[in-house]
Amino acid sequence: MIIPAKLRSIHSKSVMIRRDFLKTLAATSAVFVRGRAYSQEPERYDLLIRNGEVRDPGRGFRKRADLGVLNGTIAAIEEHIPAERGLDIIDASTLYVTPGLIDLHTHCFWGGSGIGIEADPVAARSGVTTWVDAGSFGFDQIDGFRRFAVRPAQARIFGYVYLYPSSRNPDIDPVKYVRGVMQRTGEAAVANRDIILGVKFQVGSNMNGKYSLPFLKIARELCDQFKLPLMAHISFAPPETPEVMELMRPGDVVTHCYNGHTLSIVDANGQIKPGVREARARGVLFDIGHGVGSFNFGAARKAMEAGFLPDTISTDIYSLNVNGPVYDLPTTMSKLLHLGMSFDDVLLRTTASPAKVIDRIRGLGSLSVGAPADIALLAIEEGQFQLVDSQKNTVMATQKIVSRLCICRGKRLVVPL
Numbered sequence: 001m002i003i004p005a006k007l008r009s010i011h012s013k014s015v016m017i018r019r020d021f022l023k024t025l026a027a028t029s030a031v032f033v034r035g036r037a038y039s040q041e042p043e044r045y046d047l048l049i050r051n052g053e054v055r056d057p058g059r060g061f062r063k064r065a066d067l068g069v070l071n072g073t074i075a076a077i078e079e080h081i082p083a084e085r086g087l088d089i090i091d092a093s094t095l096y097v098t099p100g101l102i103d104l105h106t107h108c109f110w111g112g113s114g115i116g117i118e119a120d121p122v123a124a125r126s127g128v129t130t131w132v133d134a135g136s137f138g139f140d141q142i143d144g145f146r147r148f149a150v151r152p153a154q155a156r157i158f159g160y161v162y163l164y165p166s167s168r169n170p171d172i173d174p175v176k177y178v179r180g181v182m183q184r185t186g187e188a189a190v191a192n193r194d195i196i197l198g199v200k201f202q203v204g205s206n207m208n209g210k211y212s213l214p215f216l217k218i219a220r221e222l223c224d225q226f227k228l229p230l231m232a233h234i235s236f237a238p239p240e241t242p243e244v245m246e247l248m249r250p251g252d253v254v255t256h257c258y259n260g261h262t263l264s265i266v267d268a269n270g271q272i273k274p275g276v277r278e279a280r281a282r283g284v285l286f287d288i289g290h291g292v293g294s295f296n297f298g299a300a301r302k303a304m305e306a307g308f309l310p311d312t313i314s315t316d317i318y319s320l321n322v323n324g325p326v327y328d329l330p331t332t333m334s335k336l337l338h339l340g341m342s343f344d345d346v347l348l349r350t351t352a353s354p355a356k357v358i359d360r361i362r363g364l365g366s367l368s369v370g371a372p373a374d375i376a377l378l379a380i381e382e383g384q385f386q387l388v389d390s391q392k393n394t395v396m397a398t399q400k401i402v403s404r405l406c407i408c409r410g411k412r413l414v415v416p417l
């Protein structure tokens, strides 16, 4: 009789939880314990999601199937997995089973900036398992971001570090000051590469006034030196769109792409502005970043009619818009659905596409076997739904994407009372 070492060591302990025992069996195709063969013992999953319409747009997978989760990982996707093989069974027969949603532009450093929200409560009700904080903190706050936002959260959290640190001497010229912290910002981003994706900067006369372009040039230099991606917010000119586009490199993200303001990608006549298509052709990505002021139905329609779809769909969710007009990522997705994108196209831009930008976790944004068990159970409700953009323009949509259950790292997220 051969007892695998793993089982032998477990058996040396007199107490064994059945669940762990079954998991061990699951990892061992045919084993013998105390003279008895267990080769026919069915594999048991921690979680078994049955009969759902599985949609994994990153690999073009769309099929009604059952999905087994074991140890926080997707362990099986099969046409039929019997109910007795699940310890916790979810009937998803009326639902879409999708990768956990990824929101590339959020502000979830609660208490660390004036506008931060907590990720988990919103994640639980919206299906967003991965959050990217778009620059709520400078290089001197990364440790706090890690300790108080990233670590305690069940949802996965990443961030872009903001170019401008949290404090400065008012006697020092701002350009000199920002240049003076360039090195430390780059070093901090590299030292925290597991959670920091790149550098964020807000380009717009309403955000950084006359310093927008000089600061953006410093951000460019910094990102080139440290080989970091840049996320650039765009809002109001000056600077003009072509000047900004010229400074964007492959892998960089332009956020607020359907903002409808003067620093935008589409002009009043519906023409895509010079430099924008060239930037996309180079590999620059264009992100929605809805926010309190940055998503306009008219601008979105014009850009889409010109054939310019976003690469990623994100909310720019924070305390001033979480109770409207943003609410959550499924609501922003519903707006793009209403404007004519298909469900799969919207889903691709909230799963596989932002996962590529993050590029930190293998299988993130996918439902393939071996991928992390980050899963959203979504539904498309039919009816009459009023959706509002950042300028309070409204549309009446007939479909609305909603989340019914959010699973992150193989565990259900619970909506707080």
Ligand SMILES: [Zn+2]
Pocket (backbone or CB within 6 Å): 105, 106, 107, 134, 291, 316
């Ligand atoms: Zn933002």
